[in-house]
Amino acid sequence: MQILLKEQTRLIQQLLPMGAKNKPGRSMTPKYITMHNTGNTSKGADARAHASYLSSGASGQKVSWHYTVDDGVIYQHLSDTEQGWHAADGRGPGNSQSIGIEVCMNEGIDQARAEANAAQLVAQLMKKHNIPLSNVTTHQHWYPSKYCPALILPHWDKFVAAVETAYNGGEAQIEVSKGHSVLIEWSKGEEVKDLQSALNRHGYALDVDGTYGPATLAAVKDFQRAHGLDVDGKVGPATWAALEQEPVSQGHSVLVKWSKGEEVKELQSTLNSLGYTLDVDGTYGPATEAAVKDFQGKHGLDVDGKTGPKTWTALAQATAEKDDTLYRVQIGAYKDKSNAEAAKAAVEAAGFEAIIKMDDGEG
Incomplete structure (x- = not known):
């Protein structure tokens, strides 16, 4: 069965050769279709650029997928009946039984058009391989700590509806909000306040002052790490999308270097009750960070200097066990x-x- 796309969308086959080190080299019967976003917001990081990346060996990484989609063209890198390395589940069904599709998110792309092209492709692959709509899934399905496809997840239901429309012969259309600016360290303004407020909803304790300073940067990197995003400190579409998801309440806030407020005072007082000698000033400065790291090292925790759920729990246990004799x-x-x-x-x-x-x- 031939893949039929809209006239203005080209499908280019640029298959990885036999023996390429960035593909498993094993056959499969596809039962699933797995959606990804590339995670690359750089200008020019379109489908052609990703095809070139894979064809040149993926910088020595064991990574490969079947299709890359942008707003004007689709590149195919693997046969539909060949396994790829894209789902991070080893020899699990994500890699061994699913067709991997990466949707570009580069600067200047028409994101709605790219997603509509992807929906059209998915519908055609469903027909070709008799794959049910219920088996169209996300990278996060196979690898829960990875927030991917980062731009599609917030409106996944709309994407699935567009696939169904295309499958039934209609035109896939998806509305995508313009979104936020890309923020970096020392950015300033209302969007930085939005960022700080969003991070605080996820348990951080930042001053909402509109300045992307060291404390905000540390919180962003911690959030990115916890959500399987690129830990670069830049708040682009993928990080914004993850921030907009409903946070899970975990009691105390996650405190990082240069956090401020009453919870920092509580942390400092708790550490002092265990023998440390900190100024209880509400500022998570170098002395507080050093004390936290010392405490973490003595209690078998990751020595990262951040006071998250595990460190708060250990502090509570340590104070409860403290002998007052x-x-x-x-x-x-x-x-x-x-x-x-x-x-x-x-x-x-x-x-x-x-x-x-x-x-x-x-x-």
């Missing part, structure tokens, strides 16, 4: 009161409390 140490017994007072002064000079207790010899 006091042990009194007697330094000596003196017949001359002046000698006793001198010993008391020496103990106090060393930073300890001391008292003189009279003993009448009957105790």
Whole structure:
């Protein structure tokens, strides 16, 4: 069966050769179709560029997929009946039983058109291989910690509806919102405030001041890492899309270097109760970060300096287990009161409390 696309959309076959090191080299019977976004927002990162990347060996990475789609052309890299490396599930069904489709998200692309082209392609592949709509899925389905396809996930239902329309002979159409600007460190303005508010909804504790400073950068990188995104500190379409998902409440906020506020004071007070000597000033500065890292190292946690759910839990356990028993140490017994007072002064000079207790010899 021939793949039929709209007249203005070309399908170009540029198949990886036999023996290419970035493909498994195993056959398959496709049962699923897996959708991805490329994650590359650079200018010029279109389908042709990704075809060139795969054909040149993918920089030595074991990665390959079947189709790359942009707003004007589709490149095919693998036969539909050949396995790829795109789902991050090893020899699981994501790689061994599914056709992988990457939708571009480069600067300047008509995203709605690209997604409509992808929906049209999916519909044709469903017909060709007798794949049901219920088996059209996402990269995140196979690899839950990976937020992909980042731009399509927020309106996945609309994408599936467009596929169904195309399957039934209609024209696939998808409305895509313009979205936010790409933000980088030291960006300023209302969109930075939107970013900081969104991060706070996900458990961070940032000042909503409109300046993309070190604390905001640290929070963005932590969020990206937790959601399987590229950890580059840039807030582009994929990171915005992940931020717009409903956050999961986890009690305390995630605190990072340069966080500020009452929860930082709570953290500092808790650490001080465990023997640290921090200023309780509400600013997560170098001293607080160093204390957190020390605590994490002593309690078998990842030593990253961030106070997330695991560190908060360990702090609570440590304070609950803290033994409040006091042990009194007697330094000596003196017949001359002046000698006793001198010993008391020496103990106090060393930073300890001391008292003189009279003993009448009957105790």
